[in-house]
Amino acid sequence: MEKTKYIWFNGKFLRWKQAKIHILTHALHYGSGVFEGIRCYKTQDGPAVFRLKEHIDRLFNSAKFLKIKIPFSKKEFQKSILELIKLNKIEECYIRPIVFYGYGKMGLNPKGASVDCAAILWPWGKYLKDKVKVKISKFIRLHPQSVVSSAKVCGYYVNSIFSTFDAEKDGFDESILLDYRGFVAEGPGENIFIVKNKKLLTPKLGSILPGITRDSIIKIAKDIKIEVIEKDISVKELKNCDEAFFTGTAAEITPIYQIDEKIINKGEIGEITKILQEKFYQIVHGEDKKYKKWLAYVK
């Protein structure tokens, strides 16, 4: 992977190679950490982080469910990330804040383990292809009574890894996981939207991560008078859509051109998808004044 010079680790800026943890780190054994994925984009006024506040809010909220006490304030966390971008002299990157139970305790109750905090960043271009074919996974999303769905917990991602393997095995680019009732939930690291009769539909919250890109697309669509409906979506409805796309920090807006055997919109990127995708890229690059509040500039 592409390295950068510094990593922010427990309040210090360390050299990339020096940011190390013990083999008995609690989170390595039990997945007891929480993390974020954030992107920083190049703009006319220098690098800017997209919706930094919302990502840090979600990080702290995820930590709360795991009873992790973060020894920094939200403001300090945000400031450290902006400083890290500056120190690394990078214009565009993916940012990975992570907070986890560290060394000092084994056994499932992490009480007594240290809490470690880090932020790492590196250049990360396209996460998925320009458009993708997806398989409805044989694995289902974690039951909302098995986990706290709104938290972004490290351990949850083995579910995503299994479904990714399943899709890859059958020659697909990505998977779609259904929820425990058989309705459409989300991708392994993305939320999903479909377009039907010019309306935008997306699974309602419950079994999915409340994505910040999802929230952004809902707001952008409403602003340009596209009706948005958050509801249960069946597999039949999904496959009969006019357009489909994923949203996520890593995936940004990725059009879906095939779901299982079904080709969507003759395999082409849909009209509404294109409009939203263009708007999104304008916004993240600071080209739309109306949404400047979503950008934290690296000064």
Ligand code: PMP
């Ligand atoms: N669902 C899952 C399971 C994810 O991991 C992600 C990526 N964080 C998303 C949805 C999209 O969330 P966001 O738009 O906040 O990146």
